Amino acid sequence: MSENIRVRFAPSPTGDLHIGGVRTALFNWLYAKKTGGTFILRIEDTDEARSTEESTGIIINAMKWLKLDWAEGPGNEPEKYAPYYQMKRKELGIYQKYIDILIEKGFAYKCYCTPEEVEQMRQRATLAKLPPKYDGTCANLTKEQQAQKEAEGRTAVIRFKMPKEGKVEFNDIVRGHVTFENALLDDFVLMKANGVPTYNFACVGDDYLMDITHVVRGDDHISNTPRQLHIFKALGWKEPVFAHLSMILGSDGARLSKRHGHTSVLEYRREGYLQDALINYLSLLGWSTADSQQLFEHNELIEKFSLERCTSSPATFDTAKLLWMNGEYIRKKSIDEIYDLFNDWIKFTNNEELIKNWDKEVLKKAIALEHEKIKLLKDIPSLVEFFFKEHVEFDQEAVNKVFLSDKNKDSAKLVLTESIDRLAKEPSFAADALELYARNFAAEKAIKTGQVFHPIRVAVSGRTQGPSLFHMMEVFGRDEVIKRIKECVDKYFK
Numbered sequence: 001m002s003e004n005i006r007v008r009f010a011p012s013p014t015g016d017l018h019i020g021g022v023r024t025a026l027f028n029w030l031y032a033k034k035t036g037g038t039f040i041l042r043i044e045d046t047d048e049a050r051s052t053e054e055s056t057g058i059i060i061n062a063m064k065w066l067k068l069d070w071a072e073g074p075g076n077e078p079e080k081y082a083p084y085y086q087m088k089r090k091e092l093g094i095y096q097k098y099i100d101i102l103i104e105k106g107f108a109y110k111c112y113c114t115p116e117e118v119e120q121m122r123q124r125a126t127l128a129k130l131p132p133k134y135d136g137t138c139a140n141l142t143k144e145q146q147a148q149k150e151a152e153g154r155t156a157v158i159r160f161k162m163p164k165e166g167k168v169e170f171n172d173i174v175r176g177h178v179t180f181e182n183a184l185l186d187d188f189v190l191m192k193a194n195g196v197p198t199y200n201f202a203c204v205g206d207d208y209l210m211d212i213t214h215v216v217r218g219d220d221h222i223s224n225t226p227r228q229l230h231i232f233k234a235l236g237w238k239e240p241v242f243a244h245l246s247m248i249l250g251s252d253g254a255r256l257s258k259r260h261g262h263t264s265v266l267e268y269r270r271e272g273y274l275q276d277a278l279i280n281y282l283s284l285l286g287w288s289t290a291d292s293q294q295l296f297e298h299n300e301l302i303e304k305f306s307l308e309r310c311t312s313s314p315a316t317f318d319t320a321k322l323l324w325m326n327g328e329y330i331r332k333k334s335i336d337e338i339y340d341l342f343n344d345w346i347k348f349t350n351n352e353e354l355i356k357n358w359d360k361e362v363l364k365k366a367i368a369l370e371h372e373k374i375k376l377l378k379d380i381p382s383l384v385e386f387f388f389k390e391h392v393e394f395d396q397e398a399v400n401k402v403f404l405s406d407k408n409k410d411s412a413k414l415v416l417t418e419s420i421d422r423l424a425k426e427p428s429f430a431a432d433a434l435e436l437y438a439r440n441f442a443a444e445k446a447i448k449t450g451q452v453f454h455p456i457r458v459a460v461s462g463r464t465q466g467p468s469l470f471h472m473m474e475v476f477g478r479d480e481v482i483k484r485i486k487e488c489v490d491k492y493f494k
Contacts, residue, residue: 005037007214009070010044010203013055016264017062019256019317020218020248023282027245028216029068030283030305037213041073042206043085046196051087062265066275072210081210086202095197095205098235099158099190107234108190110156111138112149133186134159155193160201160230162187168226173243173307175219180226188227200224204231212240216307219244243307246286249314256317272345272377273322277329281322285315295328327375335368338380342367345377354381358388365475369467386461387475392484394462394491402458403492411447412455413493416485419456423485429478431470438470459488 009025011017032039041063045051060074070076073084083089102108113121113134122132139161141149149156163182172178190201197205203224207215222244232239248256256263268278280296287310296304330338339360346352355363366384367374373383386393403412419441423429426437438456442449457469460481466472473481 004211005032005035005213006040006211007032007037007216008040008042008207008210008212009068010042010206011059012044012047012050013052013059014047014050015055015058016266017059018263019265019282020263022062022066022068022265022278023248023285024216024218024245025063025068026066026279026282027287027305027307027310030302031214031216031307032071033302034305038071039069040081040210040212041070041084042210043074044199044202046086046090046199046202048087048196058266062269065269066265066279086197086206089202089206090196094209095191095202096195098205099197099201102160102190102231102234103158105234106161108158108160109139109187110141110146111159111187111189112141112146112154112156113137114154131184131186134188136187139187157189157193158191159187160190160227160234162230168229170225170229170239170242172222173214173241174246174310175222175244175312178222178225182226185226185230190231200227201231204228204235204237207240208232208235208237214241214243214307216243217245219247219312243310244312245310246312247314248285249316251316251318253316269345270349272379273326274329274341274377277326278322280329281325285317286310295325323375330374330377331372335364335371338367338371338374339364342377342380349378351381355388362387362475366467369471369475386463386466392460392462392487394458394488395464398458398462398464399492402454402464403488408451408455411445411451413489414445415441415447415452415455416459416489417493420482420485420489423478423482426478429474429481431468431474434470434473456485459485 007028009021009028011021011025029039031037041060043056043059045056056074063070072078072081077084083092089095099108103110111134117137118134121135121137125135126132138156138159146156162185166182167179168182169177169179188200189198191197206212225242225244229239250256265278269275276298280301283296283301283305284294287305289304289309293304333341346355363384366387367380370380370383374380402408422437422441426433428434438452439449442452453469454464456473457466458464460469460473460476476484
């Protein structure tokens with residue numbers, strides 16, 4: 001495929017980067033990688049009231065964490081297309097130039113109507129069962145009438161002069177042939193009174209000037225497409241190919257929102273999801289392979305991706321499936337990889353204090369023991385923290401059942417008191433040797449193996465559940481195990 005394909009992800013920095021935005025970024029990125037094209041990050045910051053530098057930073061950091069690297073954009077701005085921030089482009093007069101051309105050609109006009117007057121027009125149209133749109137009051141004002149409006153202190157927005165008849169059509173890669181009747185479209189605003197371009201106008205100008213060949217975005221933008229196509233036509237510009245991705249729904253069938261839980265990418269990072277698991281899962285929201293493959297290696301996902309296999313049917317965000325997938329990715333990681341990922345997560349969540357005294361090698365061994373149970377990076381502390389407690393924190397239910405019940409208290413006392421000296425003399429403290437010791441002890445005393453295993457487990461860890469007992473003891477080491485058993489005996493059997 002041609003190397004001239006250019007796609008963009010163009011978020012507005014008005015908050016966090018959400019799941020829907022990431023899916024859009026991902027599909028653009030995959031398409032660029034698949035075709036040998038160029039992936040561009042453009043910051044559409046013309047919403048002056050809500051756009052912030054902080055949000056821009058959040059978006060950039062989230063993109064970096066997801067490894068959705070851009071060939072052009074913040075940090076890498078080729079002179080031919082720079083700048084990649086719309087407000088910087090506005091300051092250079094880029095948009096005004098084309099506003100002047102549209103006015104000169106009769107495709108745009110100055111509108112002096114106030115927001116209140118426009119709202120009244122829409123209300124009247126609604127009452128008349130007509131499309132609620134601007135009625136074109138200022139479309140044919142003379143120079144003298146414009147001067148009068150300005151003398152009254154009115155400021156003008158610039159509106160596009162929409163044809164009253166005909167229709168606009170385009171072929172969408174995802175949705176097929178799409179048609180809009182011009183009569184249903186209003187004379188929309190191109191530039192606000194303060195000279196700031198609106199989304200529809202700035203987007204078109206930037207896409208053309210940046211040589212964007214394919215516009216891949218969410219279906220919430222499909223109603224903008226006919227307006228943008230009119231601008232392309234009026235300026236004599238070649239329009240890009242469009243692909244409108246299906247909406248993402250929550251479990252209740254409504255469009256995904258905050259009420260469904262986490263929607264911000266960084267919230268998923270904070271929960272302990274892996275970047276590659278999240279990427280894998282998001283790729284399946286609105287796209288699939290012919291054989292419905294679920295798990296992909298990084299390069300495999302790029303190789304198999306195609307816009308043509310994207311569906312127009314809504315995709316449902318399934319948190320349980322994402323959690324399952326994250327667990328699968330964790331199980332594929334080596335212990336060293338999990339350790340590094342966990343350390344990164346600790347730093348990201350500002351939890352360095354939690355593990356500052358945890359021995360690195362012990363932590364790795366503890367992670368290895370609990371590897372199969374880890375679904376999220378945030379699970380690791382609760383699974384392994386007992387390895388690093390100076391004193392055992394006993395679960396009272398475990399104590400009552402294993403140490404204090406009439407059924408078990410005598411055997412528990414016997415096992416623990418005798419194990420102090422016997423474990424000190426064991427030639428090997430490897431897991432297999434410790435298991436043999438415990439089984440031989442049970443046989444010698446004519447008690448069940450569980451009557452040996454359970455007291456030792458609770459004495460050492462404070463709980464009845466956990467990793468393999470004997471591997472856990474091996475990780476603790478002889479001295480620590482004996483110390484813990486002594487403390488347990490002193491506490492419950494003196």
